[in-house]
Amino acid sequence: MSPHISEDVIGRYALDPRLVYDVEAVEAHLRDCDDCRRSLEEIREFDNDLADGDAWGVRDDNLATFSAERAEEDAEAQELLAEFDDAPSTAFVWADLPSNRDYYTGGVVRALSKRAHEMADRDPRYALELADAAISIAQRLSEDEYPAMALHEWRGEAWKEKASALFCLGRFAETLQAVDRAEAEYNQLSHAGVGHVAVLYIRASVLYEQEDYDEASRLLDRSAAAALHLGEIDRYMAALHMIGSIHYDKREFSEAAALFATILRFGERENLPVWIARECLTLGSCYVDLGELQEARRHLEMALLQFTALRFDTEIARTQWALALLMFAEGRRVQAIQTLRQSVADFSRFQMPTDAAIAAVQLAEMLHTMGRNRDIPQLLAGVVQTFTQAGKLTGALTALAYLKEAAISGRFSKPLTTHVRRYLSRVDHQPALLFAPPPPDELV
Amino acid sequence: MAVASAAVAARARADARDSAALDFETTYAAYAPLLRKIAMRKFGIPRGDAEALVHDVFTTYLANPSNVRNVRPYLIGAICNAARQHLRRDATEKQLFCEGPVCAATPDEELVESVIRSITIRSTLAQLGPSCQETLRRFYLTGESAPAIAESRQTTANYILRLLNYCRNRARAIYVAMSRGGARDVSSHQ
Numbered sequence: 145m146s147p148h149i150s151e152d153v154i155g156r157y158a159l160d161p162r163l164v165y166d167v168e169a170v171e172a173h174l175r176d177c178d179d180c181r182r183s184l185e186e187i188r189e190f191d192n193d194l195a196d197g198d199a200w201g202v203r204d205d206n207l208a209t210f211s212a213e214r215a216e217e218d219a220e221a222q223e224l225l226a227e228f229d230d231a232p233s234t235a236f237v238w239a240d241l242p243s244n245r246d247y248y249t250g251g252v253v254r255a256l257s258k259r260a261h262e263m264a265d266r267d268p269r270y271a272l273e274l275a276d277a278a279i280s281i282a283q284r285l286s287e288d289e290y291p292a293m294a295l296h297e298w299r300g301e302a303w304k305e306k307a308s309a310l311f312c313l314g315r316f317a318e319t320l321q322a323v324d325r326a327e328a329e330y331n332q333l334s335h336a337g338v339g340h341v342a343v344l345y346i347r348a349s350v351l352y353e354q355e356d357y358d359e360a361s362r363l364l365d366r367s368a369a370a371a372l373h374l375g376e377i378d379r380y381m382a383a384l385h386m387i388g389s390i391h392y393d394k395r396e397f398s399e400a401a402a403l404f405a406t407i408l409r410f411g412e413r414e415n416l417p418v419w420i421a422r423e424c425l426t427l428g429s430c431y432v433d434l435g436e437l438q439e440a441r442r443h444l445e446m447a448l449l450q451f452t453a454l455r456f457d458t459e460i461a462r463t464q465w466a467l468a469l470l471m472f473a474e475g476r477r478v479q480a481i482q483t484l485r486q487s488v489a490d491f492s493r494f495q496m497p498t499d500a501a502i503a504a505v506q507l508a509e510m511l512h513t514m515g516r517n518r519d520i521p522q523l524l525a526g527v528v529q530t531f532t533q534a535g536k537l538t539g540a541l542t543a544l545a546y547l548k549e550a551a552i553s554g555r556f557s558k559p560l561t562t563h564v565r566r567y568l569s570r571v572d573h574q575p576a577l578l579f580a581p582p583p584p585d586e587l588v
Numbered sequence: 589m590a591v592a593s594a595a596v597a598a599r600a601r602a603d604a605r606d607s608a609a610l611d612f613e614t615t616y617a618a619y620a621p622l623l624r625k626i627a628m629r630k631f632g633i634p635r636g637d638a639e640a641l642v643h644d645v646f647t648t649y650l651a652n653p654s655n656v657r658n659v660r661p662y663l664i665g666a667i668c669n670a671a672r673q674h675l676r677r678d679a680t681e682k683q684l685f686c687e688g689p690v691c692a693a694t695p696d697e698e699l700v701e702s703v704i705r706s707i708t709i710r711s712t713l714a715q716l717g718p719s720c721q722e723t724l725r726r727f728y729l730t731g732e733s734a735p736a737i738a739e740s741r742q743t744t745a746n747y748i749l750r751l752l753n754y755c756r757n758r759a760r761a762i763y764v765a766m767s768r769g770g771a772r773d774v775s776s777h778q
Contacts (some may be wrong), residue, residue: 151757152753152757155753155756155757156749156750156753159749159752159753159756160734160749163746163749163750163753187756187760190709190756190759190760190763191728191756193705193706193709194709194713194724194728194729194756194759195728195729195731196706196709197639197729198620198621198624198625198703198706198707198710199706199709199710199713200710200713200725200729201617201710202729203613203616204616204620204643204646206643207612207616207643207646207647207650208609208612208613208616210647210650211608211609211611211612211650212605212606212608212609212612213605214608214650214651215604215605215607215608215609216601216602216604216605216608218604219597219600219601219603219604219605220601223597223600250651254652258654291647291651293644293647293648293651294647294648294650294651297648297651297652298651298652301652301655333644333648334640334641334644334645334648334670334673334674335641335644335645335648335666335667335669335670335673336669336673337648337662337666337669338655338656338662339655373661373665373668373669374661374662374665374666375657375658375660375661375662375664375665376656376657376658376662377657377658378657
C-alpha cells in the first residue's frame with residue numbers, strides 16, 4: 145500500500161475533491177486505508193460541527209431583546225403601581241387602570257397578576273379586582289408589541305389568578321369558567337408548562353370542595369406528575385398534600401399519613417420550615433385518629449415549635465386544637481377542654497369565626513361525651529355571637545342554632561356534630577350553601 | 589426633587605435591563621444547545637423546527653421567569669412537552685405532558701457529550717483570528733459558496749478554499765488540544 149495521505153490533502157479533499165492533484169489515487173487510497181478513511185470521517189464530522197449554530201454560540205437576538213425589555217417593564221410597572229402598594233382596595237378600583245393607556249404594558253399585567261396571587265387568601269375581592277384589571281389590559285396588548293407566546297402566557301396567568309380569587313370567594317361555577325379561559329390561553333403555547341399544572345390544581349380544588357374526591361384525585365395525580373416533570377417540587381408537594389387531605393376526609397388515615405410523611409421528609413431534607421410545620425400538624429392529626437398517640441404527640445409538639453418560630457399565630461391555634469384532641473384521646477379530658485376553649489377564643493380573636501365554630505362544635509362533642517350537655521348551649525351561643533359580629537350571616541348560623549336546639553332537647557349526638565362540622569367547613573368557601581339537617585339514617 | 593427621583597427610576601430600569609441581559613446570556617448559553625439537541629436527537633425533530641421549539645420554550649420562560657423555581661428541569665421538561673406536542677400536532681390524541689417515571693428528554697451520556705463538543709468547538713473558534721472566524725462562519729454556518737466569499741473579498745475561490753482548509757486545520761488542532769485538557773471544565777456548564 146502507498147504511504148498515508150497527509151491530513152492537509154485529506155482536508156482539501158473533504159472541502160472539494162478538485163483541490164487535490166490526483167483525485168483518483170487519493171480515492172483509491174482512501175478505499176484501502178482504514179487510518180486515512182478514519183481521518184476523513186473525523187474531518188467531515190468536524191465540518192458538520194462547524195455548520196451547527198451551537199458551535200458559533202449563535203444568539204437569539206429577539207429573545208435577548210425581549211428578556212431585557214421585560215425586565216425594564218417590570219421596573220417601570222413597579223413605579224407605576226407604587227401608589228397602590230399600601231392603599232385600600234377601593235383606591236385601586238377607583239383608579240380604573242384599564243381606562244388609562246399608560247398602564248398598557250406587559251409589566252403591568254405581570255405585576256397585577258402577581259399582586260392578585262398574593263392577595264387571593266387575604267382579600268379575595270381585591271384579588272378579583274386586580275385579576276380583572278390584568279385580564280382587561282392583557283387583552284389590549286398587541287402581537288405587534290409582544291411575542292404571541294408571551295401574550296398567551298400573561299393572559300393565561302391573569303385568568304388563572306381570577307380563578308383563584310373566585311375560588312377563595314366560593315364562586316365555584318365562575319371559578320371553573322375562569323379556569324377554562326386560562327386553559328384556552330395556555331393551550332395556545334407550544335408546550336404545557338407551569339400554567340397547566342396550576343389549572344389542574346385549581347380544578348381539583350373545586351372538585352375537592354364539592355366532595356368529588358375521585359375526580360379531584362385524578363386531576364391531582366396529573367398535576368403532581370406534570371409538576372414533577374417540570375422540576376416544580378413545591379407544586380408537586382402541594383398536589384400531594386391535597387391528595388393526603390382527600391384520604392383524611394375519607395377517613396383513610398394510614399394512606400393520608402403515608403403521603404404527609406413523604407412531604408415531611410421533603411421539607412426536612414430541603415430545610416423548609418413551613419412544609420415541616422404543616423406536615424407535622426397533618427401527620428400528628430392522622431396519628432390521633434389512628435390511635436398512635438405517642439407519634440401524634442411527637443409530631444404535634446414539633447408542629448407547635450415550628451409554627452411558634454414562624455410566628456404563624458393561626459396555625460399555632462390550629463395545632464393547639466389538634467393537641468386538645470390528642471389530650472382527650474389520652475384521657476386528660478379536663479386539660480383537653482381547657483386547651484380547646486383557648487383555641488376557640490383565639491380563632492374568635494383572629495376574626496376567624498368559621499374555625500372558631502368548628503372547634504366549638506368539636507368542644508361541644510367533648511362536653512357531650514363527658515355528660516356536660518348543659519354547658520353546650522352557652523358555648524354555641526358565644527360562637528353565634530362571633531359570627532354575627534363578623535357579619536357572616538350565612539347558613540352557619542342556622543346550623544349552630546340547630547345544634548344548640550338539639551343540645552337543649554336532648555337530641556345531641558356525635559353523628560349530628562360531624563354533619564354540622566362538615567357543613568361549616570364547606571360554607572366558608574360556599575356562602576350560598578344552605579344548611580339541611582342530616583337524614584335520619586346518618587344519625588344512626 | 590422630581591428630577592432626581594426620575595433619574596433614580598431611570599437608573600433602576602437600566603439596571604434591571606442590564607441584569608436581565610446578563611441572566612439571559614448565561615441561561616441561553618448554558619441551556620439552548622442542550623434543548624436543541626434533545627429535540628433533535630431524542631425526538632428526531634429537524635433542526636429548523638427544533639430551533640423554533642427552543643425559541644418558544646425560552647419565550648414562555650422569559651415571559652414569567654419568577655414562575656420557575658428550578659430552571660434546568662423546567663427547561664428540559666418544557667422541551668420534552670414541546671417536542672411531544674409538535675410530534676402529535678396532527679394526531680388525534682393530545683397528551684399535554686410527558687408522562688411516565690423517566691422523562692423521555694432526560695439527557696443521556698451521548699447527548700451530553702455532543703453538547704460538550706459543541707461548547708468546546710465554540711471555545712476553539714473563539715481562539716482563531718478574525719479572518720479565519722469570518723471565513724469559516726460564512727462558509728459553514730451561513731452556507732455561502734467559496735466563489736461568493738471570494739467575490740466579496742476580491743480574490744479567487746481557490747484562495748478561499750485553501751484558506752478554509754488552513755483555518756479548519758488550525759481549529760482542529762486547537763480543538764484536539766482543548767478536548768484533552770479542558771473538556772471537564774466545559775462539562776460543568778451542563
